[in-house]
Amino acid sequence: MSQRSSAPLAVVTGAASGIGKATLERFVDEGFFVAALDRSQEGLDRLTQSKIGPCIRAFPCDLADVGTLTPLAERIVEELGAPRALVNNAGVCLYADITETTDEMWETSLNTNLVGASALIRGFVPGMREVEGAAIVNVASRNALSSSPRAATYDAAKAALLALTRTLAVELGGDGIRVNAVLPGFIDTPIHGDLLEDRVFVENYLRLIPLNRIGSPADIANIIFFLASDGAAFVTGQGIVADGGQMSGQNYVKVFGERDSFRVRQEPET
Ligand code: NAI
Numbered sequence: 001m002s003q004r005s006s007a008p009l010a011v012v013t014g015a016a017s018g019i020g021k022a023t024l025e026r027f028v029d030e031g032f033f034v035a036a037l038d039r040s041q042e043g044l045d046r047l048t049q050s051k052i053g054p055c056i057r058a059f060p061c062d063l064a065d066v067g068t069l070t071p072l073a074e075r076i077v078e079e080l081g082a083p084r085a086l087v088n089n090a091g092v093c094l095y096a097d098i099t100e101t102t103d104e105m106w107e108t109s110l111n112t113n114l115v116g117a118s119a120l121i122r123g124f125v126p127g128m129r130e131v132e133g134a135a136i137v138n139v140a141s142r143n144a145l146s147s148s149p150r151a152a153t154y155d156a157a158k159a160a161l162l163a164l165t166r167t168l169a170v171e172l173g174g175d176g177i178r179v180n181a182v183l184p185g186f187i188d189t190p191i192h193g194d195l196l197e198d199r200v201f202v203e204n205y206l207r208l209i210p211l212n213r214i215g216s217p218a219d220i221a222n223i224i225f226f227l228a229s230d231g232a233a234f235v236t237g238q239g240i241v242a243d244g245g246q247m248s249g250q251n252y253v254k255v256f257g258e259r260d261s262f263r264v265r266q267e268p269e270t
Contacts, residue, residue: 007033007055008131009083010228011076011124013063013117014090016043018189019139019224022217023087026225028055035076035083037061037120038090063090063116064108073123082127082134085228088117088161089139093154093191101152109153114160121168129175135228136172138165138181139220142243145183158183162239169237178236180227185243187215207254210245 010027014020015036024034024047037059038044044058057080061072076083092112094105117138128134143151144158161181168179186205188196196202196214206212223242226232241247252262 010085020089022221026221064111069119070123077127113157181239
């Protein structure tokens with residue numbers, strides 16, 4: 001399989017599932033050739049054997065194995081050219097109380113969510129400097145701004161990824177490379193296991209979301225594509241929260257039910 005000669009290249013990590021897969025499909029729809037990075041060989045095989053297979057090249061890798069990533073990026077540039085878009089999407093969330101959180105968990109989380117992305121960026125940036133309109137999009141999380149219990153390694157890694165986004169926007173702006181982030185809220189992907197089959201959980205969670213629905217992978221892929229496209233040519237260093245309004249505030253009536261004190265108070269008639 002070879003790259004379509006005139007097609008721009010997008011690199012997407014975590015491309016075999018969920019948000020990464022929807023992002024890959026969106027870039028293919030838009031005429032890109034996509035380098036799909038993932039640790040799931042089975043997931044990558046499914047992609048390359050699908051009808052969009054000719055528009056994809058699979059690169060199995062482990063984002064936690066940081067030392068392999070800069071050489072991998074250099075190999076991709078050698079074989080396919082420099083990317084116009086790099087989407088650092090792969091991530092891992094390891095839940096544990098802080099007293100149960102091991103050094104190994106910190107290492108896995110920080111490497112997968114943060115340092116791995118940085119190692120790929122190091123390998124791609126020299127080539128991207130030569131590509132007109134080049135852009136990097138990092139997939140952080142709503143948790144970069146609003147934390148959850150038992151998610152210390154995830155929350156810290158995603159907050160750091162958002163900080164890295166701003167640093168690189170300033171550092172690479174002069175090279176014409178834009179760097180932005182998307183911060184998804186609750187999105188229906190396999191990362192949640194069977195949680196979304198729990199109707200009580202979903203009903204309760206929806207009380208927190210003004211738009212009253214769980215997000216879809218395509219909701220996030222649309223924003224990633226926008227941030228990578230010329231439509232966002234004057235946008236860099238930004239994080240777009242896409243959470244159905246969850247971060248904007250709580251609807252007390254949805255959370256606690258109707259209460260007299262949530263209504264306009266009227267003076268009793270005398
Ligand atoms: P997912 O589990 O559907 O897909 C993640 C993909 O990344 C999988 O194909 C997996 O094999 C790959 N991956 C994981 N660790 C890897 C590693 N070490 N090396 C290579 N590939 C690896 O998950 P989803 O939901 O699509 O997540 C994508 C990104 O979105 C993650 O960074 C996640 O933290 C973020 N996110 C997801 C939210 C959600 O509600 N689904 C909310 C906020 C952020």
